[in-house]
Every structure is written in C-alpha cells, then in structure tokens.
Amino acid sequence: MSRALGDGQLSQFWYSQETALKLAKEAIAAAGEGGRIACVSTPSVYQKLRELHREDLAVYVFEYDRRFAIYGEEFVFYDYNNPLDFPENIAAHSFDIVIVDPPYLSEECLRKTSETVKYLTRDKILLCTGAVMEEEAMRVLGVKMCRFTPEHTRNVANEFRCYTNYDSGLDHDV
Template structure:
C-alpha cells in the first residue's frame, strides 16, 4: 500500500450497513412502483389465440379510451365488454380524464380477475347472465368487441350491450358485420381504422350509434 492510500476515506461497518439497507428499500420501492404502473399496460396479459384474443395497439387503445371518457362525461360509467385492452388503458391513468370516470371489464378470461371488483366474468353464450349488482342501463357508454365474427356471437353480445347501456354504443368488429351490426344496434361504420398489435386477416372497424369524431376521422392516430 502506498502512502497515498492511507488518505482514502473508509466507511465504518455501521455506515455500510445503513447504506445497504437504504439501497434495498429504494430498489424494493422502485420495483413495486414499476409493477403497479405496468399491471394495466396493454399486453401485460398476453394474448391467447385460443380465446380469439387480439389486443389493440397502444395508440388505438388510447384513442378509444379518450372516446369513451369523452362520451361518458365526468362521473360517468364505462363498460368494456370483451375489450380488456381499452379497460387497461383507462386504468393506467395516462389518458386525460380517466380519473373522472369508472370502468368495468366484462371478460371470459379469468386472468383479468386480478383487477379486482371491476372484473365481471362474462360468457357471450349467456348474454344476460350477469351479477345481480349489475343494474340494467347503468353504463353511460358500452364499448364491445365480440370475440368471434359470427352472427351468433354478435347477436348475443348485442343483447348484453342493450342491457347495459343507457344509450351510447361503441362496437368494434369486422367490417363484414356492418349490416348485422346496424340491424341489431343501429350503429354506423366509422372512418377511423383501429389497429392491433398483430395484423388481422379480416378488415376491422369501429361502429357508433351517436355523433362521434370517429365517424369522419381517417387513420389510426388520435385526431388533433
């Protein structure tokens, strides 16, 4: 050891232990914060193709979240029927106004039960088999994304939508379902083109039964 090494300050064992404890607490706190903020991220729950799950892109999920927040209004209630990625975007708290509305996700996939009381198990084969606490016409807007492109599936989901909604409906499904969607829910096809994290083989569109900016907007990015 050189003479200069004698001048290097050293820390006592007590100080080192205190610093290590502080470091561990900081790391634990940071990890907890990250877990909490990411649990609602789109894709936090992986898609399961066996249940015909295809998550929206982050941009589309955000735009649809903005749309339902606007239409629900302050203090409004939003139902996401088989549309968990929009529910996740609402709960992330990154979309303006999300803290002024409440949202519920109706889902067959019980992995979403991790979201607590705002998860309601939903099987479209039993469209009106809902908990007693879910009152008819108790949601200001219902956003629905039927899992299958079939007349049977859309017809049954439409029964759920009409049971839940006070009036406003935002439907996301294949373009080939346009005529049936209009007959069942009196909705019009929007110009807005929703996107998914994975490309779908069928053209996918949004439909609404109320005046919406999505009707005349073209593209997949949020309008200015």
C-alpha cells in the same frame, strides 16, 4: 378484442397502443364527467382507461379470460353464450357507454353480444368488429361505421372497423 381458441388455450388479439388510447379517449368523452364505462371483451381499452387515471369515472371490464380478475370488483366474468348472466351489482342501463368487440365474427356471436350491450347501456354504443359485420351490426344495434380504423398488435385476417350509434369523435380527425 377478438379471441380464438386452440388447443384449449385462449389466444387474444390486442389493439395497438394507439388504437387502445384513441378508443379509451373516445369512451371518456362519450361517458362524460362522472360517467360509467363498460368494456365488453375489450381489455386493452380497459387497461388504457386505467392508465389514464380518471378518478371521476367508473370503468368495468366484462371478460371471459379470468386473468383479468386481478382488477377485483371492476372485473365481471363474461361469456357471450350467457349474455345476461351478471352479478346483482350490475344493473340494467347503468353504463353511459359500452365499448364492445364481440369475440367471434359471426352473426350468432354479434346477436348474443348485442343482448348484453342493450342491457348495459343507457344509450351509447361503440362497437369494434369486422367490416363484414356492418349490415348485421346496423340491424341489431343501430350503429353506423366510423371513419376510424382500429389496428391490432398482430395482423388479423379480417378488416376491422368501429361503429357507433351516436355522433362520435371517431369520425373526425382520423
């Protein structure tokens, strides 16, 4: 999910239902049975994971928008400007997969968000961001662009893409 701030309001760009479902299913497959999934700045994927009712998975949403605090212990306030500021119950390398969409298309934001991702993940990363960030994403996270192209409910000005650091289903059946 990307966000833009204007007039002090948080404006969010949500994935389409199809994209959120595809990303949620990919996260489930990557996490494996009994896995742990971190959704960093991707609340629409988090909500889709909740809809899928997988009791064997632990799913957390790391989000700046405090409206998601309604999810209780699964909500972790997240500000990319403080990339490692987490409660004590969030341990290093405790998630099987981190799905992340940095809130801004900038090298600084991707670099800071990458600190978060590297702290949280055991190994698997699923990044959604602008195609213009491909080289930087490869450099800071070791990810490669997938064939799958995420779509949003509203038009966004930049071409968005998915990137992973593992053999992903997002490269098949697109």
